[in-house]
Amino acid sequence: MCRQCGGGSCGSAEWQMERPASAAGEPKLRHVEKDVLIPKMMREKARELCSDKVQDVRWEAVFPDLTGVGNLVLYSDFTKCCQETGFLMVIKCQQENAALKECLTAYYSDPAFYEECKMEYLKQREEYRKTGIPAKRKQQKLPTSM
Numbered sequence: 001m002c003r004q005c006g007g008g009s010c011g012s013a014e015w016q017m018e019r020p021a022s023a024a025g026e027p028k029l030r031h032v033e034k035d036v037l038i039p040k041m042m043r044e045k046a047r048e049l050c051s052d053k054v055q056d057v058r059w060e061a062v063f064p065d066l067t068g069v070g071n072l073v074l075y076s077d078f079t080k081c082c083q084e085t086g087f088l089m090v091i092k093c094q095q096e097n098a099a100l101k102e103c104l105t106a107y108y109s110d111p112a113f114y115e116e117c118k119m120e121y122l123k124q125r126e127e128y129r130k131t132g133i134p135a136k137r138k139q140q141k142l143p144t145s146m
Contacts, residue, residue, distance in 0.1 A: 046107035
């Protein structure tokens with residue numbers, strides 16, 4: 001119960017934090033979470049997954065390591081095409097762009113992928129509410145002193 005208005009009509013954060021989960025046991029998602037934050041997570045994960053699927057594996061001898069042997073480098077076909085063609089990428093990289101777009105669209109329209117990202121978001125939100133530390137800051141490692 002909110003201390004300001006005696007209920008939940010003022011929309012204070014205090015009331016929203018105390019609000020129980022929906023009847024199905026599913027946590028209640030705000031509009032910004034459903035329409036902005038979860039789709040943002042979907043875009044990031046889909047971009048990562050699609051760049052892994054639509055890629056060209058090649059031996060790169062440009063950056064040899066200390067032994068003089070080249071490195072195995074993974075390139076997205078679209079990225080490689082854009083780097084090689086420069087300003088003409090709009091015309092010359094249409095096929096690679098179409099393959100990448102098709103892969104991304106498949107992930108965006110997959111309800112199971114949405115649910116996976118939603119569950120991951122809910123875990124991050126729960127962890128933040130417990131600790132007060134955002135997930136991005138937790139992933140950063142502190143430098144060790146000598």
